Amino acid sequence: MNLKKISGVISFLFVLAIVALFFAKQQIDDYLTQPRLDKTQLIIVQDGSNFSRLGEQLLEESIVTDLRWWKVIGKLRPELTRIRSGTYQIKEGYNLEDILSEINTGKEYQFKVTFVEGSTFKEWLISINNAELLKPLQKTEAEIIDALNIPHKKLEGLLFPETYHYRADMSAFALIKKAYVHQNSVLEKLWAEREKGLPYKTPYEALIMASIIEKESGLSNDRDKISSVFVNRLRMGMRLQTDPTVIYGMGERYKGRIRSKDLREKTAYNTYTMYGLPPTPIAMPSEAALYATLHPAKTKYLYFVSKGDGTSYFSKSLREHNNAVNKYIRGK
Structure with missing residues (x-):
């Protein structure tokens, strides 16, 4: 074979190689950019997973249909191979x-669970048990109190009601601890800024009152006036006479109605x-209810009744x- 023919063969092979590389790159690009999901879902990457194991997992979960380019991607796109364990939201x-x-x-998906203002610890337990991928609470209320060194016999009122975000497999105890620390911080701050002369000896007494105000108030505009009613009653030595405390004391016996004998x-x-x-x-009060407790309106009101629209009439x-x-x- 003469040099001209050899040169021609080499040129042909070179062109063939270029075409093959272009074809392979096109295939890899298609493999990487082809939409894979028709709905948003979660994927859990276990501890110890590597790029190879992830490929097998995606195949098992039908996110990819084959792994023919998987190793090539690992060579050509090494920045995509730094696998981090965790739970991720993969979007449509x-x-x-x-x-x-x-x-x-490594930015894991954040789950969330909401505890509404005025909810009880019993209701918190229901929400915790229904929370997705939150590790179950394995401690009793008494054990939680002991573990957090809380100087009270019940968790009622001591947890801050809000929406909490958490990663998969976070423990319910850790979430409760976070809510306790938050509520304690809010109470400590507001207690230090309280008005003088209030009939509460300790922050815990203010927390008790805040829980009552939370259950009695439909609108935030009424909280400080409701607070003033209870402050005036305490100062005069009158009973508070508030229905939510009756309901809480009845426990499971409460069926939606308070009778005269229940009040007695x-x-x-x-x-x-x-x-x-x-x-x-008697419930988990909000920061607004705590603020109203420690900053009551200056009134001479001793009574209030719900008007049925979320507001109250004060007398x-x-x-x-x-x-x-x-x-x-x-209705008379």
Whole structure:
């Protein structure tokens, strides 16, 4: 074979190689950019996973249909191979490059659970048990109190109600601890800034009152006036006479209605039969309820009744209050 023919063969092979590389690059680009998901889903990358194992996992979960280019991607795109364990949200329309980039960030998907203002610890337990991928609570209330060195016998009122974000497999105990620390911090700050002369000896007493105000207030605009009613009653030595304490004291027996005999029943929480505050909070109060407790409006109100629209009617005398009850409750 002469040099001319050899040169021609070499040129042909070179062109063939270029074409092959171009074809391979095109195939790899298509492999990486082809949309893989028709709906958003979560993927859990286990501890110890590597790029090779991730490929097998994606194949098992039908996110990819084959691994023919997997090793080549590892060679050509090493920045996509830094796999980090965790739980990731893979969104609808993501391609393989998007998926790998997401897993490479290490930014795990944040789950969330919401505890509403005025909820009880019993209701928190229901939300915790239903929370997705949150490790179950393995401690009793008494054990939690002991573990957190809390100087009270119940968790009621001590946890800050809000929406909490968490990563997969976070423990429910860690979440409760976070809520306790938050509530304690808020209470400590507001107690230090409280108005002088309030009838509360300790922050815990203020927390008890805040929980009552939380359950009694439909609108935030009324909280400081409701607070003033209870402050005025405490100063005068009157019973608080608030229905939410009766309901809390009834426990499981409450079926949506309070009867006259329930108001007369002596329980540790019935403020119709006892003077002063109940022994513990009756719910988880919000920061707004705590603020209203420690900054009551300056009024001479001694009574209030719900108007049925989230607001309350406030009265200075029993006669005026009874007229308001007839109007707003009895419809007379």
